[in-house]
Amino acid sequence: MRDAGHQTPHGETPYSPTSLLRALTANPYSVAPLRPHQHPAAEAAPPDNRYTRVITLLLALVLGFAVAVSVLDLRHEAAAEDSPRALLETEVRQTRTETEQLEDRRTELEGQITDAQAAVLEKGDVGGAERLEAFETAGTGVALSGPGVVLEIEDSAPLPASPGVSTGTVNRVTDGDLQVAVNGLWAAGAEAIAVNGQRIGPTTAIRTAGSAVLVDFRPLSPPYRITALGDPQQLRNAVEESETGEYLQQISTRFGIRRSWEDAEDLAVPARASGTLREAAVLEESGEAASETAPAEPPTAPSTAATRGPEEDSP
Numbered sequence: 001m002r003d004a005g006h007q008t009p010h011g012e013t014p015y016s017p018t019s020l021l022r023a024l025t026a027n028p029y030s031v032a033p034l035r036p037h038q039h040p041a042a043e044a045a046p047p048d049n050r051y052t053r054v055i056t057l058l059l060a061l062v063l064g065f066a067v068a069v070s071v072l073d074l075r076h077e078a079a080a081e082d083s084p085r086a087l088l089e090t091e092v093r094q095t096r097t098e099t100e101q102l103e104d105r106r107t108e109l110e111g112q113i114t115d116a117q118a119a120v121l122e123k124g125d126v127g128g129a130e131r132l133e134a135f136e137t138a139g140t141g142v143a144l145s146g147p148g149v150v151l152e153i154e155d156s157a158p159l160p161a162s163p164g165v166s167t168g169t170v171n172r173v174t175d176g177d178l179q180v181a182v183n184g185l186w187a188a189g190a191e192a193i194a195v196n197g198q199r200i201g202p203t204t205a206i207r208t209a210g211s212a213v214l215v216d217f218r219p220l221s222p223p224y225r226i227t228a229l230g231d232p233q234q235l236r237n238a239v240e241e242s243e244t245g246e247y248l249q250q251i252s253t254r255f256g257i258r259r260s261w262e263d264a265e266d267l268a269v270p271a272r273a274s275g276t277l278r279e280a281a282v283l284e285e286s287g288e289a290a291s292e293t294a295p296a297e298p299p300t301a302p303s304t305a306a307t308r309g310p311e312e313d314s315p
Contacts, residue, residue, distance in 0.1 A: 140201035140272035144192045148267040149232045151181060151239075153248075154223035156256030171255040173222055175208040177248075178215075181226055182206070184244025188235045190228035192269045196220045199272035223258075232263040 121132060133142070159168035182200055185193055193200040198215040205216060212219040228235055239245050251257045 140192070140199050143268065143271040144229055145266065145268040146191075146229050147232055147263075147265045148190070148227060148229040149235050150262040150264065150267065151185070151226040151228070152223050152260045152262065153177060153181060153226070154258040156258065159256065171257060172211065173213070173224060173257060175206050175213050177251060177257065178213060178224060178226070179206050180244055180247050181239075184239045184242055184247075185226065185228040185235060187242065187244070188228075188230075188238035190230045190235060192229045194227045194269040196225055197270060199270050201272050204272075227267050227269055229267060229269060236261055236263070 117132065135141075153173050155173055156171040158170050161168040178195060182193055182195065195206075195215050198204075198218055198220070200215070205214070207214045207217075209219070212221075213224070214220070239248075248257075248259055252259055
């Protein structure tokens with residue numbers, strides 16, 4: 001019990017914040033020190049005996065059992081076949097399968113169209129099939145293979161972490177870096193270029209959306225492998241000795257962007273999808289188009305080319 005003779009200047013509860021402040025203000029020498037047995041929390045503490053310990057242990061066991069049962073129920077629901085996650089995974093796999101089937105069907109139809117075009121051109125114009133193939137080759141309409149180089153550009157390794165941070169910053173490869181590299185390969189004399197399997201043409205757009213780099217609106221992920229067909233030694237030397245090589249060396253030194261070269265004698269770049277048919281006309285016997293034309297699709301705004309194709313290298 002507290003000392004009954006100890007009174008505060010204004011009658012408040014002993015050692016409450018208000019009474020202590022007033023006591024210190026009035027006469028600091030008359031304030032008795034706070035003893036452990038006089039602390040208010042000591043009176044509110046429950047008794048420590050065998051029964052309280054047993055009850056506490058039982059409550060802890062019941063609470064742990066309830067938490068374990070809840071976790072098992074949640075895991076069972078997440079792993080069930082009809083769970084939202086399982087249904088979403090199934091839908092993604094089905095969509096991928098349908099996409100692959102449609103791509104295979106498109107490839108088959110494109111081959112049939114090419115054969116039909118060649119047959120018609122051979123009947124009506126001698127050498128027309130060869131000219132069409134040359135035009136398609138220059139316009140990225142057919143797949144090509146041959147010797148060349150692969151320039152791989154990758155994000156930097158994690159930089160040293162600052163105090164209080166678990167992981168360091170990673171410098172990312174930007175769309176501008178890929179544009180500079182691709183343009184440098186064109187200037188070095190590359191015959192065909194592809195980035196991560198996406199063919200680069202005169203109107204190909206290399207852009208960024210959020211943290212992803214897009215090539216013709218297809219998101220790519222690092223490392224970025226730029227495949228260029230041509231003489232391997234000539235392409236590599238021309239790029240390294242040009243402004244493109246200086247730029248790549250600068251971002252590698254300042255930001256830690258990693259790059260590497262790989263020479264190969266058998267590389268392949270895929271064909272780029274053919275352009276959309278916008279207008280068609282029937283040819284007369286004289287070879288001139290008829291006066292009436294049927295638009296197949298309303299024109300749209302042209303896309304902005306992010307790289308320079310072979311056509312732009314020619315005068």
